[in-house]
Amino acid sequence: MPRPFSELADLCEKLESTTSRKEKIKLISDFLGKFGSEEADEAAAAANLLVGLSSGVRKLGINVGPATLYRALRDQQSVLSPLTPLTISEVWETIEKASSLTGKGVIDTRKALLSNLLNRAGEKERKWLTRILMGEMRHGVSVGILVESLAKYLNMPLEKVKAAEMVLGRLDTLVKNAVKNRLQETRLKLFIPVKPMLAEYAYSPDEIFEKLKPPIYLEPKIDGVRLQVHVGDGMVKVFTRGLKDVTESVPDIVKRVRQALKADSCILDGEGYCVDENGRPTPFQETMRRIGREKNVDEALKELSLRIKFFDIIHLNGEDLWQKPLEERRRSLEEAVAQPLINSLTVADNRDMVQEALETWTSMGYEGLMAKSPKSPYTPGRRGGYWLKMKKALSLDVVVVAAEWGHGRRRGWLSNYHLAVLDDRGGGFTPVGKTFKGLTDDEFRKMTQLLLGIAKSHEEWGVVVEPRIVVEIEFNEVQRSPTYPSGYALRFARIKAIRTDKQPEEVNTLSDIEKIYNSQRNPLGIQSY
DNA sequence: CGTGTCTGCCC
DNA sequence: ATTCTGC
DNA sequence: GCAGAATGGGCAGACACG
Numbered sequence: 001m002p003r004p005f006s007e008l009a010d011l012c013e014k015l016e017s018t019t020s021r022k023e024k025i026k027l028i029s030d031f032l033g034k035f036g037s038e039e040a041d042e043a044a045a046a047a048n049l050l051v052g053l054s055s056g057v058r059k060l061g062i063n064v065g066p067a068t069l070y071r072a073l074r075d076q077q078s079v080l081s082p083l084t085p086l087t088i089s090e091v092w093e094t095i096e097k098a099s100s101l102t103g104k105g106v107i108d109t110r111k112a113l114l115s116n117l118l119n120r121a122g123e124k125e126r127k128w129l130t131r132i133l134m135g136e137m138r139h140g141v142s143v144g145i146l147v148e149s150l151a152k153y154l155n156m157p158l159e160k161v162k163a164a165e166m167v168l169g170r171l172d173t174l175v176k177n178a179v180k181n182r183l184q185e186t187r188l189k190l191f192i193p194v195k196p197m198l199a200e201y202a203y204s205p206d207e208i209f210e211k212l213k214p215p216i217y218l219e220p221k222i223d224g225v226r227l228q229v230h231v232g233d234g235m236v237k238v239f240t241r242g243l244k245d246v247t248e249s250v251p252d253i254v255k256r257v258r259q260a261l262k263a264d265s266c267i268l269d270g271e272g273y274c275v276d277e278n279g280r281p282t283p284f285q286e287t288m289r290r291i292g293r294e295k296n297v298d299e300a301l302k303e304l305s306l307r308i309k310f311f312d313i314i315h316l317n318g319e320d321l322w323q324k325p326l327e328e329r330r331r332s333l334e335e336a337v338a339q340p341l342i343n344s345l346t347v348a349d350n351r352d353m354v355q356e357a358l359e360t361w362t363s364m365g366y367e368g369l370m371a372k373s374p375k376s377p378y379t380p381g382r383r384g385g386y387w388l389k390m391k392k393a394l395s396l397d398v399v400v401v402a403a404e405w406g407h408g409r410r411r412g413w414l415s416n417y418h419l420a421v422l423d424d425r426g427g428g429f430t431p432v433g434k435t436f437k438g439l440t441d442d443e444f445r446k447m448t449q450l451l452l453g454i455a456k457s458h459e460e461w462g463v464v465v466e467p468r469i470v471v472e473i474e475f476n477e478v479q480r481s482p483t484y485p486s487g488y489a490l491r492f493a494r495i496k497a498i499r500t501d502k503q504p505e506e507v508n509t510l511s512d513i514e515k516i517y518n519s520q521r522n523p524l525g526i527q528s529y
Numbered sequence: 530c531g532t533g534t535c536t537g538c539c540c
Numbered sequence: 541a542t543t544c545t546g547c
Numbered sequence: 548g549c550a551g552a553a554t555g556g557g558c559a560g561a562c563a564c565g
Binding site: 019020021140201409435436437438439440441476491492493494495 | 541542543544545546547
Binding site for chain 1: 550555562
């Protein structure tokens with residue numbers, strides 16, 4: 001018997017109203033207990049809906065974004081009492097259906113499908129349906145809590161369930177298997193991608209040595225796209241960090257992997273990037289033009305060639321390696337592929353070596369470095385603190401020329417700032433990006449007052465202000481911009497300081513930006529094969 | 530057929 | 541992606 | 548230490564619209 005969607009909505013209400021982690025886990029495990037083993041599919045659907053669509057359950061998008069959803073909501077009739085109650089399966093299947101449609105008129109059809117769901121939902125159901133579609137659940141349940149709930153429900157050690165989740169990568173499959181009571185499978189499967197291991201931030205060599213014990217592995221960090229390559233049965237497949245299969249977009253990588261391969265089967269982890277005609281790595285934007293391309297790949301291939309450097313291996317010739325220490329995996333990596341496709345590695349036992357490596361590598365055009373513990377396992381989808389990333393950062397003084405009203409917890413504050421530099425050619429100030437990062441809540445409040453005091457005009461979205469407030473910005477790269485008239489935009493801009501001591505005339509200029517852009521073309525270059 | 534909007538997915 | 545906040 | 552919230556630039560592709 002299909003379960004009513006209202007049961008899920010009730011669960012969400014309860015989850016939202018408690019902040020206790022334990023309580024949430026109990027609520028979810030009790031909820032799972034209602035499903036018989038023949039209802040495993042519906043339990044899996046419930047899990048997908050429960051953690052929300054943007055939380056990484058469903059890597060394929062649903063092709064419904066805010067615009068479509070707002071239109072569907074606008075079409076709402078007044079609240080009618082639903083004739084036939086929505087079921088969990090039905091909601092999930094409708095979402096699947098709406099997402100899989102293609103062709104002329106789909107946008108209207110999708111909207112109609114959603115309107116229908118929303119119309120038949122009671123008030124509570126509608127609230128949660130909307131949140132599901134918006135991808136904003138705000139009930140404090142993510143994969144971690146669901147995994148703990150499953151452990152409680154199954155009465156199994158948490159570690160076992162965690163291992164299963166890491167390897168399966170998909171929450172719905174995990175729940176389905178759990179409800180069918182067969183959760184012993186923790187072996188990797190070729191051509192089923194697992195979530196890549198993630199890194200935490202480090203801001204100094206000191207911090208690296210606080211968190212990791214020497215010897216520490218250091219690797220140069222390429223500014224490209226994370227790629228997981230599966231090899232077996234003469235087949236090669238390539239997946240992105242979000243587990244999207246991009247094999248068809250990257251025939252050049254497939255070819256190079258085949259050439260360098262020394263093993264029958266393996267799963268490799270690395271970074272893909274483009275090189276120009278001279279073999280020099282291109283800016284990240286160029287790499288994206290290849291990774292994102294599905295049409296006319298052959299044409300793009302002539303212009304931009306993709307390369308890959310591997311830094312890890314989690315499966316080799318039938319054996320899973322992810323629980324083995326990194327030092328061992330590095331040896332396996334050398335057994336699996338030829339040297340030119342392996343990212344370089346140095347071992348550091350003091351802080352100076354870290355600083356030196358950072359400087360050398362960034363001057364060569366790398367994004368920064370990765371510091372890793374040689375003893376650490378590969379923890380799919382986890383940060384875990386075994387890997388640290390350290391990037392070079394640049395900084396500039398810019399002036400705030402406009403600000404947008406915030407939403408949610410930032411309602412009532414001007415929290416997103418338009419940043420401009422002096423246009424030393426055209427005159428005045430020209431925007432090079434926006435930021436909402438770096439200020440504390442208190443500073444947002446103060447900034448809001450300051451900006452309202454110098455407002456030139458009030459718009460629906462915020463205010464345009466006199467260019468008076470100077471902020472110091474940290475960022476990682478100057479990008480070419482097709483949207484800003486200046487032609488440039490700052491990547492990952494965040495506010496480091498409010499410079500009350502500086503005048504707007506003292507901020508950096510467009511020429512400064514251009515200089516940085518030109519200097520980013522790496523002088524020494526990365527060795528690419 | 531060209532342009533604009535929306536979405537997903539990279540970072 | 542990056543940052544801050546709250547549990 | 549984890550989860551969540553708020554929101555950045557930019558690319559390709561699919562449709563809508565004129």
